[in-house]
Amino acid sequence: MRITKQQLRNAADEGIISSDQxxxxxxxxxxxxxxxxxxxxxxxxxxxxxxxxxGAMTMFMNLGWEEFGGxxxxxxxxxxxxxxxxxxxxxxxxxxxxxxxxxxxxVVAITPLAIYGLQQxxxxxxxxxxxxxxxxxxxxxWIFLEFGTLVAGMIMAWIYRYPFLVMxxxxxxxxxxxxMAVMLAGGxxxxxxxxxxxxxxxxxxxxxxxxxxxRTRKTGDYAFWLYLFGVVxxxxxxxxxxxxxxxxxFLYFCINLLLIGAGAVLVRRxxxxxxxxxxxxxxxxxxxxxxxxxxxxxxALTVIGLSIVYSGIVWQKHExxxxxxxxxxxxxxxxxxxxxxx
Numbered sequence: 322m323r324i325t326k327q328q329l330r331n332a333a334d335e336g337i338i339s340s341d342q343x344x345x346x347x348x349x350x351x352x353x354x355x356x357x358x359x360x361x362x363x364x365x366x367x368x369x370x371x372x373x374x375x376g377a378m379t380m381f382m383n384l385g386w387e388e389f390g391g392x393x394x395x396x397x398x399x400x401x402x403x404x405x406x407x408x409x410x411x412x413x414x415x416x417x418x419x420x421x422x423x424x425x426x427x428v429v430a431i432t433p434l435a436i437y438g439l440q441q442x443x444x445x446x447x448x449x450x451x452x453x454x455x456x457x458x459x460x461x462x463w464i465f466l467e468f469g470t471l472v473a474g475m476i477m478a479w480i481y482r483y484p485f486l487v488m489x490x491x492x493x494x495x496x497x498x499x500x501m502a503v504m505l506a507g508g509x510x511x512x513x514x515x516x517x518x519x520x521x522x523x524x525x526x527x528x529x530x531x532x533x534x535x536r537t538r539k540t541g542d543y544a545f546w547l548y549l550f551g552v553v554x555x556x557x558x559x560x561x562x563x564x565x566x567x568x569x570x571f572l573y574f575c576i577n578l579l580l581i582g583a584g585a586v587l588v589r590r591x592x593x594x595x596x597x598x599x600x601x602x603x604x605x606x607x608x609x610x611x612x613x614x615x616x617x618x619x620x621a622l623t624v625i626g627l628s629i630v631y632s633g634i635v636w637q638k639h640e641x642x643x644x645x646x647x648x649x650x651x652x653x654x655x656x657x658x659x660x661x662x663x
Contacts, residue, residue: 364419371423375430382434382453391441394452398435402428409481422483429489432473433466440465461504467497484541487533491526491546498522498554516561523555534587538658549591556580556595560602567611574603 329347333340378401386394405428412421437452439445447462455463474490502511502518530547537543564570577599584592604622612618 367419367423371420371427375423375427378427378431378434380456382455384451384453387451391438391443391446394438395435395442396438398431398438401431402435405431413481418483419485421481422485425477425481425483426485426489429470429474429477429486432470433463433493436466436469459499459503461500463496463500464504467493467500471497478543482540484543484545487543488546491550494522494526494547495550495554498526512561513563516558516563519554519558519561521558523551523553523558526551526554531587535654535658538654548589552580552591552595556599560599570603570606574600577603 329338329343330340332338333343338346386397389397405424409421409424409428412418412424433455434452437446437455450458450460450462454460455466470493471490474486474493478486478490498519499515501522502515505518506514526547530544530551533547534544559573559576562569562573564573577596580592580596580599582596584590584594584596608618608622
C-alpha cells in the first residue's frame with residue numbers, strides 16, 4: 322500500500338503519531354520503497370528501458386542478425402550476457418535492486434538466442450526457420466531453446482533472487498505449453514488436444530506458483546509471473562473447449578466463479594480478472610441464446626448483481642470472524658501467507 326504524506330498528517334491529527342514524526346516517518350518509508358515495485362516515474366523509466374533492451378534481443382530481433390551466422394550470434398549473445406552480469410553486479414552493489422533485476426533478466430532473455438546460435442553453428446538446426454520467428458510461430462524444435470532458458474532462469478534466480486527474474490521463466494513455460502502440445506500431437510494441428518493440454522499445463526503452473534508463493538512469502542513476490550501465465554494458459558485452454566452442452570457451459574461458469582474465489586483468498590487479481598471475463602462470457606451466452614427473446618432476463622440479472630453487492634456488505638460486517646474460522650483449519654504456512662497479504 323502506498324502511503325502519502327497527507328495520510329501521515331491525518332494520523333497526526335488523530336493523535337496516532339506526533340506531528341514531529343510525520344516528516345521523519347515519510348522520509349523513512351520513502352527510502353524503504355525507493356527500489357521497490359512502486360508506481361513512480363523512476364520505476365517507469367527503469368522498466369521501460371529494460372523492456373526495450375529485452376525486446377530488442379527477443380521480440381524485435383530481425384533477419385539482419387542471420388548475416389553473422391550461428392557462431393557469430395552465439396559469441397555476440399555471450400558478450401551481451403557478460404555485460405548484463407557485470408551491470409547486475411554493479412547495480413546490486415550500489416543498492417539499485419530494480420535495475421539489477423532487469424539486467425539479470427536481460428541475461429535470461431537472450432539465452433534462447435545463444436542456444437539458437439549454437440545449434441546453427443553446430444549444424445543441428447532442423448529446418449529453415451529463423452530466430453525472429455521464435456515469438457511468432459509454434460514449432461516443436463523451440464523446445465531446446467525453452468529448456469535452456471528455464472535452466473538459465475533458475476540459475477540466475479538462485480544466484481540473484483530478484484522476483485522479476487521469474488518473468489522470462491513464466492513466459493517460457495507458456496511458450497513450452499504450446500510447443501509441447503504440437504510435439505505430442507506429432508506435429509499435426511489438433512485444436513482440441515492443444516486446448517486440453519493447455520488446461521492441465523496451466524493448472525500445473527498455477528500449483529507451482531502457489532508452492533513458490535508459500536515458500537517465498539517472507540522474501541518477495543516471486544510467484545506473480547507464474548500466477549499470471551499459469552492462469553492465462555489454464556483459462557484460454559478452458560475457454561477454447563468446444564461444447565454444445567448447456568451443462569458444460571454452466572460448469573465453465575462455475576469454474577470461473579472458483580477462479581474469482583481463489584483470487585479473493587490468495588489476493589491475486591489475475592484470478593479475479595479472468596474469472597470475471599469467463600462469467601461475463603457465460604452471461605452473454607445466456608442473453609444471446611437461451612433468453613434471447615425474454616424481457617425478464619435482464620431484470621433477473623440485475624437483481625442477481627445487486628444481491629451480490631448486498632452479500633459483499635454482509636461479508637464486510639462479518640469478515641473478520643469468518644476469516645478467523647476459515648484460517649483456523651489451514652496449515653500454518655498458508656495462514657502466515659494470507660495474513661501478510663491483507
